[in-house]
Amino acid sequence: MSAPRGQFSSNIGFLMAAAGSAVGLGNIWGFPTKAASNGGAAFVVVYLLLAFLLAYPALMAELTIGRHARRNMVQALREISIGPISRFFGSLAGFGGILVASLILSFYAIVAGWMVAHLAEPFASLFGASGAVEWLTGNSTARNLTFTAIFSGLTMLIIAAGVEKGIERWSTLLMPSLIILLLLLIAYVLTQPGAVTGLEVYLMPDFSHLSPKLLIAAMGQAFFSLSLGVGTMLIYGSYLSQQESLPRLGALVTLIDVGIAFTAGLLILPAMYVAQEAGTQIFSESGELIAGPGLILQVLPALFDTMGTAGLFVAIAFFALMVIASLTSSISMLEVPVAFTIENLGVPRRLATPLVGLIIFAISSTIIVNFDTLFGLVVSISTEYGQPLLGVALCVFAGWIWRRDQLLAELKKGHENIEQTLFWKIWPWYVRIVCPLLILTAFAQSVM
Numbered sequence: 001m002s003a004p005r006g007q008f009s010s011n012i013g014f015l016m017a018a019a020g021s022a023v024g025l026g027n028i029w030g031f032p033t034k035a036a037s038n039g040g041a042a043f044v045v046v047y048l049l050l051a052f053l054l055a056y057p058a059l060m061a062e063l064t065i066g067r068h069a070r071r072n073m074v075q076a077l078r079e080i081s082i083g084p085i086s087r088f089f090g091s092l093a094g095f096g097g098i099l100v101a102s103l104i105l106s107f108y109a110i111v112a113g114w115m116v117a118h119l120a121e122p123f124a125s126l127f128g129a130s131g132a133v134e135w136l137t138g139n140s141t142a143r144n145l146t147f148t149a150i151f152s153g154l155t156m157l158i159i160a161a162g163v164e165k166g167i168e169r170w171s172t173l174l175m176p177s178l179i180i181l182l183l184l185l186i187a188y189v190l191t192q193p194g195a196v197t198g199l200e201v202y203l204m205p206d207f208s209h210l211s212p213k214l215l216i217a218a219m220g221q222a223f224f225s226l227s228l229g230v231g232t233m234l235i236y237g238s239y240l241s242q243q244e245s246l247p248r249l250g251a252l253v254t255l256i257d258v259g260i261a262f263t264a265g266l267l268i269l270p271a272m273y274v275a276q277e278a279g280t281q282i283f284s285e286s287g288e289l290i291a292g293p294g295l296i297l298q299v300l301p302a303l304f305d306t307m308g309t310a311g312l313f314v315a316i317a318f319f320a321l322m323v324i325a326s327l328t329s330s331i332s333m334l335e336v337p338v339a340f341t342i343e344n345l346g347v348p349r350r351l352a353t354p355l356v357g358l359i360i361f362a363i364s365s366t367i368i369v370n371f372d373t374l375f376g377l378v379v380s381i382s383t384e385y386g387q388p389l390l391g392v393a394l395c396v397f398a399g400w401i402w403r404r405d406q407l408l409a410e411l412k413k414g415h416e417n418i419e420q421t422l423f424w425k426i427w428p429w430y431v432r433i434v435c436p437l438l439i440l441t442a443f444a445q446s447v448m
Ligand code: TRP
Pocket: 021, 022, 023, 024, 025, 026, 027, 101, 104, 223, 224, 225, 226, 227, 228, 230, 232, 329, 330, 332, 333
């Protein structure tokens, strides 16, 4: 019944797609905002530690299970199970992943839609269409529905084209452009007054800021940023050829993701202080960062305005960058339910994509219409509860349920001498014990 499975045509193709999934609004918007509101450099240090010590091992669990099973999360977890009970929990976690991936996409598409609207705004300005400018930057339901629809449509077009022609081709094109744009913007912003204060906050740690709240924020950010828990990386792993070394590719993806988040901080934090220098209020009297989701959308356009006409082009570059980063991430989320629909329900890709895409768009629309009650709730349920809990499930499957000899055999493909490496000496125990305990401890604290 199953349709022929797609596969990435090259190492680079997989790397671009997986890094493209990881790098998104979470890096350029989420990470710098969280760093700014959790004590700057202290948060950055904890985040870096957690990314390598917690998120990387969890990423390896997903990639290895995915490449071994060559199936979506539901079937993959069932396949490595040993009896009816673990099979049941495998299905449960798999469906949980599909649900959470869809929920994450439903709010992600809204925020990405804002980015598309802000990309359109400078064009309207150039043509002197002031009514359009107001509509594009105002927060009306009509605007949000329109641009979420546009963004969702783009996501569906790429996914309908499949793994090699859609996901791989677009990621390989979009990822490098993103890095170049980012570097150019940093070079620009660092010449502006106020930028150095931002750099200091970002780079000089003051460890008196350490707190459980900071720890949980950093862990959640690491999980979100590496697209973990919902089967995104599992499904990308399932399209990966067996000639590649998984630990190496996983490490590269982690490095790229962390590297771009860190680089984005070099842009956003200085930009915040430049905006402050120019008269925009970014911190309240009590020292709290004012805008959450609104930060980039208030502070940065204000910053671009101070640049005169050149600011219009900088704004175009910046929001183009945001849209690009969001697209390579949203396609990886949509692929999760789409792969399930193709493989388990036997629906062809070209039909499965609009079907699933429209359901998720319906959820997005519901959130838009009830924004104040639903937006924060969906973000919190999916990223603060769903992702960490599913992450624990994946680590338990990789560490306790899956037969160790099969796990080793899978990792040996593309990495002959894996048994002699530090990776094999540490990682199996690490996903077994340290990862679940760390996640559950942090999770318990956040619930209490
Ligand atoms: N990691 C992406 C970002 O930082 C978002 C993302 C893509 C994601 N796929 C995911 C988050 C799966 C959670 C789960 O923007």
